[in-house]
Amino acid sequence: MSAVPLSQPGSAQPRALSQILRVVITGPVGAxxxxxxxxxxxIEVVRTERQACTPATRRLKPETTVAMDFGRITLNPRMAVHLYGTPGQMRFDFMWDLLIQRAHGYVLLVAAHRPAQFETARYIHRFMSERTLSPCVIGLTHLDSPDAWPPVELLLALGFDRQTCPPVIGVNTQERRSVARSLLLLAQHMSRSRQSTKAPTQPPTNPASPPIAFSA
Ligand SMILES: Nc1nc2c(ncn2[C@@H]2O[C@H](COP(=O)(O)OP(=O)(O)OP(=O)(O)O)[C@@H](O)[C@H]2O)c(=O)[nH]1
Ligand SMILES: [Mg+2]
Known part of the structure; x- marks a missing residue:
């Protein structure tokens, strides 16, 4: 899916911004x-948090997103990124469906210290990849927790191998630079994916490379 042009051909209105990239941020509750x-x-983020009403969610956090979050980053005068956060709870999967349909790319956040959620993370990845061909990166959060799983073991637990694993990065969601690095990785992946759909053949994989690449 290409970025959305804002201006209509022949429009009399001069418009500074000409492209919007829609990026979905998804993952289990509390990721x-x-x-x-x-x-x-x-911009001030549109948030839709409500008191958690299932015991499983309440154990993790008092409030949870029930519809979506929305934020924006202007990259340059002609391009902005619109960020859409999904709810984490499966009962709101109709929102996952709505949001992913029009995404140009997505970030799957996985809390590295909550192995009980790995199955859900795997489910969400399958859900999304069945609905979009848009590129994905995996952001491992809570790596600062003493209970955090080592990234490679975690990715194997999620069912990925070298062939199937999207790009992976450690993200501290409380730090702007860390979040920016993950968005940059997604942008690079999107750019590579566009090129590879144009290229007639895939480059050969390097047998000496590690099983799964991870950037901290
Ligand atoms: N220590 C630490 N805390 C983090 C990290 N990432 C997120 N948090 C914290 O985890 C908590 C949950 O974050 P939220 O952003 O509400 O999680 P969410 O994924 O939107 O959760 P739901 O909407 O309920 O699905 C917040 O208190 C964050 O500050 C991290 O990498 N390290
Ligand atoms: Mg939320």
Whole structure:
């Protein structure tokens, strides 16, 4: 999916901004989706948090996103990124569906210290990849926790191998620079994906490279 042109051909209105990239931030409850958008958005974030009403969610946090978060970053006068945060709870998966349909790319956040959520993270990745061909990167959060799993073991637990694993990065969603690095990785991946859909053949994989690449 290409970026959305804002101006109509022949429009009399001069418009500064000409492209919007829609990026979805998804992942299980408490992975850090709302914080990710709050940390990086240049506008006041639209949030839809309500008191958690299932015991499983309440154990993790008192409030949870029930519809979506929305934030924006202007990259340059002609291009902006719109960030959409999904709810983490599966009962709101109709929102996952709505948001991913029009995404240019997405970030799957996984809390590295909550192995009980790895199955859900895997489910969300499958859900999204069945609905979009848009590129994905995996952001591992809570790596600062003493209970955090080592990234490579975590990715294997999520069911990825060298062939199937999207680009992976450690993200502290409370730090703007860390969030920005993950968005940059997604942008690079999107750019590579566009090129590879144009290229007639894929470059050969390097047998000496590690099983799964991870950037901290
Ligand atoms: N220590 C630490 N805390 C983090 C990290 N990422 C997120 N958090 C914290 O985790 C908590 C949950 O973050 P939220 O952004 O509300 O999580 P969410 O994914 O939007 O959760 P739901 O909307 O309920 O699905 C917040 O208090 C964040 O500050 C991290 O990498 N390290
Ligand atoms: Mg949230």
């Amino acid at each position: 850090g989706k709302s914080t990710y958008i709050e940390t990086t958005s240049e």
